[in-house]
Amino acid sequence: MMALSDSWDHKALPSLKPNPWYMDVIFFILYPYLVIKTNYDVNVVPYNHHVMKKNLPITGVKKGAFTEDFDLKEIKKFTKE
Numbered sequence: 074m075m076a077l078s079d080s081w082d083h084k085a086l087p088s089l090k091p092n093p094w095y096m097d098v099i100f101f102i103l104y105p106y107l108v109i110k111t112n113y114d115v116n117v118v119p120y121n122h123h124v125m126k127k128n129l130p131i132t133g134v135k136k137g138a139f140t141e142d143f144d145l146k147e148i149k150k151f152t153k154e
Contacts, residue, residue, distance in 0.1 A: 092100070
């Protein structure tokens with residue numbers, strides 16, 4: 074009940090169990106691979122996929138339009154309704 078009291082109590086925090094020995098061995102063995110793989114993915118692999126469209130390749134074609142022909146009276150009328 075730390076949120077309800079003004080005093081700090083470390084016993085109110087959830088406790089985490091230590092990893093079993095075999096998990097520590099697996100982490101120890103896989104750690105160099107994970108560091109190398111992450112650095113490779115971040116620094117070497119080109120960013121050529123679209124994350125919002127299920128990893129489809131980026132085409133370079135931008136689809137969009139913008140106009141400055143706004144009728145402010147109509148917009149103000151619409152927002153007040």
